Amino acid sequence: DSGVTQTPKHLITATGQRVTLRCSPRSGDLSVYWYQQSLDQGLQFLIQYYNGEERAKGNILERFSAQQFPDLHSELNLSSLELGDSALYFCASTERGTDTQYFGPGTRLTVL
């Protein structure tokens, strides 16, 4: 158990809908990263937040957005969902003073 929690574990929804994925980093970790993992693209970095502020952006679609709250939990919002958005979404947090990323168990999103 990495100490990073993600909810929900599974999410099934329809095209065009909007969902919110939640992540709580390990206690004391200020950075949160979001990744998407699909069979064809592998694990891809989406976005990073550090202490409430966006720090880096990767291959994140405009339909996706994220934020990190004062209590350091983060939410990833996915809107106008398409079939191709079906994937595993992971968040990770980084131990302060190290470069180690600890991954959560992921949220499996299925868009029908």
Added chain:
Amino acid sequence: QKEVEQDPGPLSVPEGAIVSLNCTYSNSAFQYFMWYRQYSRKGPELLMYTYSSGNKEDGRFTAQVDKSSKYISLFIRDSQPSDSATYLCAMSEWGSQGNLIFGKGTKLSVKP
């Protein structure tokens, strides 16, 4: 050409065998190299972390980085059925605080 190439396997070996997993990359600015292990339906967990070229050993695991050839390897000695998982290489220009670029992963199965 993708930034990071990794043979997806699957790779099947008998228990006790030496396993060699490899990744090649194209971006010469990468300085930080990691190997993650991902069990089915779990998040990736960090196995090995190396900076620049050289070898690093941790128990049965050895990571090698050859920056001149843009080639990294993970060796597993005395492989065990519990090593059966997908192994992902990852790399970055700025350590884990930056954008991690992952290979697609190699699925390993160690047969008793």
